[in-house]
Amino acid sequence: MKTDKMFNVRHSLSHLLAAAVLEKYPKTKLGIGPVIENGFYYDFEFQEPISEADVKVLEKRVRELAREKLSFSKKIITPIQASNSFKKEPYKKELIAELKKKKASISIFETASGKGKAKKVVFFDLCSGPHVKNTSEINPDGFKLTTLAGAYWRGSEKNKMLTRIYGLAFETKKELDDFVTMQEEAKKRDHKILGPQLDLFTFSDLVGSGLPLWTPRGTLVRMLLDDFVWELREKHGYERVEIPHITKKDLYIKSGHWDKYKDDLFHVRTREGHEFAMKPMNCPHHTQIYARKQWSYRELPQRYANTTMCYRDEQSGELSGLSRVRAFAQDDAHVFCRMDQVREEFLKIWDIIHEFYPKFGFNLNVRLSRHDPKHPEKYLGDSKRWKMAESMLKSIADEKKVNAIDGLGEAAFYGPKLDFLAKDSLGREWQVATIQLDMNMPERFDLSCVNEEGKKEGIVMIHAAVMGSIERFLSILIEHTAGLFPFWLAPVQVMIVPINDVHAEYAKALLSTLKEASIRAELSPANETLGKRVREAELRKIPLTIVIGDKEVSDRTVSIRKHGNKMSEVKSIDAFVEDIVIAVQEKAL
RNA sequence: GCCACCUUAGCUCAGCGGUAGAGCAACGCUUUUGUAAAGCGUGGGUCCUCGGUUCAAAUCCGAGAGGUGGCUCCA
Secondary structure (H helix, E strand, O other): OHHHHHHHHHHHHHHHHHHHHHHHOOOOEEOOOOEEOOEEEEEEEOOOOOOHHHHHHHHHHHHHHHHOOOEEEEEEEOHHHHHHHOOOOHHHHHHHHHHHHOOOOEEEEEEEEOOHHHOEEEEEEEOOOOOOOEHHHOOOOOEEEEEEEEEEHHHOOOOOEEEEEEEEEOOOHHHHHHHHHHHHHHHHOOHHHHHHHOOOEEOOOOOOOOOOEEOHHHHHHHHHHHHHHHHHHHHOOOEEOOOOOEEEHHHHHHHOHHHHHHHHOOEEEOOOOOEEEEOOOOHHHHHHHHOOOOOEHHHOOEEEEEEEEEEOOOOHHHOEOOOEOOEEEEEEEEEEEOHHHHHHHHHHHHHHHHHHHHHHOOEEEEEEEEOOOOOHHHOOOOHHHHHHHHHHHHHHHHHOOOOOEEEEOOOEOOEOEEEEEEEOOOOOEEEEEEEEEEOHHHHHOOOEEEOOOOOEEEOEEEEEEOOOEHHHHHHHHHHHHOOOOOOOOOOOOEEEEEOOHHHHHHHHHHHHHHHHOOOOEEEOOOOOOHHHHHHHHHHOOOOEEEEEOHHHHHHOEEEEEEOOOOOEEEEEHHHHHHHHHHHHHOOOO
């Protein structure tokens, strides 16, 4: 099997890297060096900092080692031998102690040159394998060391930070090059670069990191997206609500958020010394809209939709473009209903999500995000209630004939979720929409209705976000489309390019015709060459470029160039306008 | 927050101890064009900020801010 072979190759390369490191920096302490997707890494505690240039030297040495036809062999050793062999390796000793505790067998892998009596061990590492038998199985040109990064020992921020060296490894140089090319392609689509380039959003050092500012074009796109979600929600009986962006801390003490997230809130103190917080989510506010009056069961469900900003004090090192910000808009909605209405409400939101995502060319996968019974302290409410809620969500996924991915431990602290994962044009998966069932928060806020028997009955709430956050959704959409939005969403849909000033009048008339039809068009004046103006429209990712010359003026037609297409199509003005108006109505891709 | 690296004109970058340069963009003039870069000219910089070393700092050192890639976190 090819994959197994690559596992062994990657794993063995991580050992060779460690060998090269010890050879050059003998005092280095070894962490671990596992295989990962597309390659491997190894964690080290260097005695002195190393640089990218040092990594290049190490890469060269690893390549030499790979060419030396070194053998890999496994050896089972006793705990005492293990302690002796790794005397100077504190991290290995920690691992050995754990193996001892578990009474697991301890093995090492020796990397050696020569055979029989001439055999010389150049490196050995605590390892259960597997590995290649000989480094001749490794293609020395199929790998490269890529990045230098910090990583906590055993992934805990309480531990020491080690230095991690990442490597890529493939069977052939071509596969490696293709992968690197693919990464470069992804980089070209990076929303952090494309967004400002297409003039959608910007950041300001004075405003602060993680706080995106939206330009007119970007704001237009946000509005169009939000309007689309609203259009879908309205059909299903949602009503809009609005809430302030701060609250007394009492709200979050009651909801349970204070305990769990108080460090992640932006705190606000009034002049009188009262403690407020910027809202990091909307559910607690929305519960108080529901709680304004007594409800008859006949009036349920109550469905509240609200696109609104949330604020979270994220760690500075975590911020990244629009994917992780400190202020973001959620297209949030909460349904307050009785338990026996949950199924139908879930199905409605499911439909909304499945009407929304195909309009961008996304395919969706579904994940059932469950609680982790091993960590009850992470969740509100008892395990029995959780299991019931989870089985309900499972049956909804089953009814939709979807094989949901199992997301153990992925639940929110108040309830299980059905999460939707969108696959983008580069094959990457992103969590986007979510439907969450919450039996805990309504209880905490004592939300109820009066039932058929005239008695007070507790209700449940459903959290339903279609885009999740507009910022995050846009970051995904920009990279998915490389900035070339579907026609209905493009901030500028049509660029009109008259060949020379003689055609200006006709072009202006066309511009106003398009504006009357609510098409977003711009006119490019004839003081640059045609080629340059076409190029600018292409770079701005404008879906349609209309070239107007003598032929078009005399025939009352337009010559239409679709983005990325060299060939143009000629249509009458009326036919053109009709076609694009329909394309907008249908949100055609 | 932690580790590494980065920050020079609007953008992309060169310069790396002797007080700033290119291409593109902008502006002006010329050009009036058939589908991805016309020509000439002009303006534009507290070289991220604050300290330090030095006769001299964009360049070396320290701190801070912002960014990138990881780690941790993510309601």
